[in-house]
Amino acid sequence: MLNGKPFEVPPGGSLGVLTLGSIGVRAWKKAKADWDKKNKDGGEKA
Amino acid sequence: MAEKKRKVLLVGWDSADWNMIDKLMANGLMPAMKKLVDNGVRGRIATLDPPLSPMLWTSMATGFRPYKHGILGFVEGDGAGGVRPISSYGRKVNAFWNIFTKEGLKSNIVGWWPSNPVESINGVMVSNLFQHEKAGGEVIALEDWKIPPGTIYPESYTERLAELRVHPQEITGNLIMPFVPKAVELNKKEDKRLPIIARFLAHSTSLHAVATELMETEEWDITAVYHDALDHFSHGFMKFHAPKMEGLDQEQFEFYKDVVNGAYVYHDMMLDRLLNMVDDDTTVIVVSDHGFHSDHLRPKFIPKVPSGPAVEHAPYGVFAIMGPGIKKGEQIYGARVLDLTPTLLSLFDLPIGKDMDGNPLMDIYDHPKEVKYIDSWENDERFGGELVIVEKADKATNAAALQQLIDLGYIDDIVAKNAGESDDALDKNLKNVLKENNYYLAKSYSNGGKYDECLELLLEIEDKDKPDFRFLIDIIDSACKTKRFKLAEEYIAYVRKNELMAERYLDVLEAQVSIGLNEPGKALMLLERAIEEFPDSLQVLIDLGKLLLSLSEFDKAESVYRECLKIDAKNVYAFHGIGISFLRRENYEVALEYLLLAVDGLFHFPIAHIHIGETLALMKDYENAIHAFEIVEAIAPVYKKTYRWLLDLHEILGNKERVEHYTNLVSKFHGGDYRIITGLEGDKLIQAIKKLKSSGVTVNANIDDIYDNNRNVSDKEWIEEIKEDLIYVPIGLIPSLIMQYSYRILYVNEACENTMDFINSKSKIRKKTLDHELLEGLKKQENRTRVWMNQQPNLDILYLNDFDDLTSKLFVSFIGGSNLA
Secondary structure, eight states: OBTTBOOOOOTTOOHHHHTTTHHHHHHHHHHHHHHHHHHHHHOOOO | OOOOOOEEEEEEETTOOHHHHHHHHHTTSOHHHHHHHHTSEEEEEEOOSSOOHHHHHHHHHHSOOHHHHOOOSSEEEOSSSSEEEOOGGGOOSOOHHHHHHHTTOOEEEESOSSOOSOBOOSEEEEOTTTTOOEETTEEOOGGGOOOOTTSEESGGGHHHHHTTOOOGGGOOHHHHTTTOTTGGGSOTTTOOHHHHHHHHHHHHHHHHHHHHHHHHHSOOSEEEEEEOHHHHHHHHHGGGSSSOOTTOOHHHHHHHTTHHHHHHHHHHHHHHHHHHHSOTTEEEEEEOSSEEOOSTTSOSSOOSSTTGGGGGEESEEEEEEESTTBOSSEEEEEEEGGGHHHHHHHHTTOOEETTOSOOOOGGGBSSOOOOOEESOGGGOOSOOOOBOOOSSOOHHHHHHHHHHHHHTTSSOHHHHHTTTOOSHHHHHHHHHHHHHHHHHHHHHHHHTTOHHHHHHHHHHHOOTTSOOHHHHHHHHHHHHHTTOHHHHHHHHHHHHHTTOSOHHHHHHHHHHHHHHTTOHHHHHHHHHHHHHHOTTOHHHHHHHHHHHHHTTOHHHHHHHHHHHHHHOTTOHHHHHHHHHHHHHTTOHHHHHHHHHHHHHHOSOOHHHHHHHHHHHHHTTOHHHHHHHHHHHHHHOTTOHHHHHHHHHHHHHHTOHHHHHHHHHHHHTSSSOEEEEEEESSSHHHHHHHHHHHHTTOOEESOGGGGGGOOOOTTOHHHHHHOOSSEEEOOGGGGGGSOTTSEEEEEEEOOOHHHHHHHHHHHHTTSOOOOHHHHHHHHHHHHHHHHHHHHHOTTEEEEEEOOGGGGGSHHHHHHHTOTTOO
16 A cells, blocks of 8 residues: 555566555565465466 | 754765756656756755765765775775775764764664664664675575675664565566666577666665665654665666767667666656655755766776776766755755765754865755854764674675676776685785775875875875876876976886876876976977877867967967867866956956856856956956955865955955955965066066056166166065065066965066067167067067966966056056055
């Protein structure tokens, strides 16, 4: 959430997300981890 | 209602340059920076020499020049015989975060170079080694990536902040694409540049993440975040920036031409986020330590010497500030990197140390603000934070940071290869590092006007068995500046004999010596020879122009300076030179136009302000002339002639109080202040003296035969005994004046041809003289005197062309003849 609003975080990241700073980096790392987990669990490839 | 507490957000962008920013802002690509500029104050900030980032950022954080703050170069001895990246151990003075800690203000300091190990300040400190991910040349895998000791204070924050680091391996293709749109077409295995972009992007993102985290979670009065990425992006990719440089491969250009623009845009995006995080009561500053050539001034090659890439740096960086009490949409002039800490102190109403080399930038404020001073912050014994003790040096971290410096070309790989070893090679390596740092110390002395200290140090470290042309150039240069011309000659002969430098380059140095030895003819020959080989060398052209001005070859000088403008259309020294050429040809309006262009480009250019003052005074615009000299008084109080001008001008305007003030100042100068009349022999000089005498000015000369007076101007007693208002000194004796005194010289301009006729008319009675020999002799004599006068700091010269000038107020004031009609 940024200023009370959700923001989209692509697993591959985006410069816009990175420039949000700590909130963006944390959200991106989580999105990546979720994506990796999903791929590992479901065998799906990006 | 209680006044809101001032907060300051300070953003450091290494190498940021207005040329880049202005173009991107104009295209709507740096909206955050535009917001800052539109709502605040902008200006160019002058760097120091040498323009090396750790030295500069420490000057910015302390207000002191490097020879006082102690941070020299990129590497240092580690105390155990090895070397390590420059650290905070060597800093000898308080940084602003120490002063703020003493004052109970809270700071977040992120990434400042150098700041490892961190200090136990009131607040949080994250060092410049936080984001590094290499051990030597090897990249540490993400899972093994640890925070090295000494990186974070308080240490308890380590885990939370560590998770905000972004590893280059995490940077994905779509993050690279904005920098290299055609990245997919590159051969990933062969291309070595994409990983570099990933690395710089990861570093800046990590630091930005920490800064935002601390801004959100900490109480703070100042947050300062430093990014080195723009410098690194620029060194790596400016050669690919448009317009395409000659000789660059077209395909390579197409791939990488957007990288530097992308880096600036990314920094603007980070800035936008920071601006959104602060309220209107926060003062925001964006600053860089130097600029970066992005146009036709990009060097064609990088010298293969330590710190060679610094030739890509431009002398002016970026300064922009916005906040409560700050002017809006205005420009300031004359900012220097040394002024940052004094300005920060003024923002918090804290006193500025009188021992600091910088000054607060008071022009940023929309209302006059009182500045407080103390003798020194160094005597304040309150706790300001101390270095976190790192018991064991982290070799891997050191090696990683050293590797980065090698990658950038700032240090030799031999330095890092030997880091951590303990044998003779290491000892030798350490000695080389210390020698290099001493060289930077010498450069810093020279930059601070301490030429004696510079020369002394260079002579100490220079090794004739291993000659380094940089040391030799600076020895010759500082020998000239300290008037040790024979020493300079010895070194030039040594360099020539051993063929250590290009002959024509030596010609330029030798010309400096010839000017100092009052051999203008030789200097001219040398410079003209050098210009044939280096027609595009700005320095040679400027030296030549300056010499031609001294020789009163104003048309030729103008033409040489115009050549400079063809190479660099904004060259302030060329503007200044053209301005003087018009001033001396009495075209004051055009002179003023060019002189103003010079100070518009470089405000901290005292001699140009002096010439503006002189031009305005000659135009009888006395009020504005005073303003010009007051600028010199503020930015360079060492120019004594300024005070004499101000005294004269206030006298003309009848400002009694100011006259008294400047009379007191002038009387404090050591030695005396004498008024001289000189010029080539001839009717004009005799007529001038007659007119002066008939106006009531007393002149120490026999009008009937002024040339028969026996005098020894180098005799101290002779000059001290003279009681007349004006002393006549023959033109050839002017260079023999004792320089412990100050002089105002009334120089009667006369054509050599007229003087020749005058002498020949007398010679009919005495002896016949060949015209062309006499003419050459006269020209030579006049040139020697003019060149000598040009070198002297304590001479004020007023050129008399016309007898009408004798009655002007300025002239009357100049010679101090208040009883003149």
